[in-house]
Amino acid sequence: MDFDTSTPKNTTKLSYHMKVLILLIAVCILLWPSTANAEPLISNVEIGECVEVPFSGVLMNDEAVLALDMGKEFAVEQLELKHEYELKMLQTKYEYDLQIANLEQDALQRQFDQTTAFLNGEIDRLSIEDPDYSMWIFLGGTAIGILLTIGVLYTVAPAF
Secondary structure (H helix, E strand, C coil): CCCCCCCCCCHHHHHHHHHHHHHHHHHHHHHHHHHCCCCCCEEEECCCCCCCCCCCEEEECHHHHHHHHHHHHHHHHHHHHHHHHHHHHHHHHHHHHHHHHHHHHHHHHHHHHHHHHHHHHHHHHHHCCCCCCHHHHHHHHHHHHHHHHHHHHHHHHHHC
């Protein structure tokens, strides 16, 4: 029972990949406790507790301070996004209202133009001077009056 002690050619490649994998796992394990398990610790301290402190206050570790700073940055960013959203909504509403007002103005302008054109046509039609027949009407009326008077006189005169 002889064992083959010669190394296969692909074991160096496999061992290189294994080394890289082991290195990555080691780095992940080393970084895990400092980031994943870091919980913010906040505690109140009063005067006269186990450690002599000159005033009462709140103690925070680095993670708690970082959480407060991140909360402030997040709140500022959230307010900026909300402000931008509301600004765009108002801008869109005002643009919509402006478009409707422009459409209404265009419709009223067309109606005004049509009415003005119609009225100008009527004014032009009515301003054309008809020939003046008043003199002929006067002369005709006078002639008819004279003839009627003469006719009445001849019918009544034989009676006298």
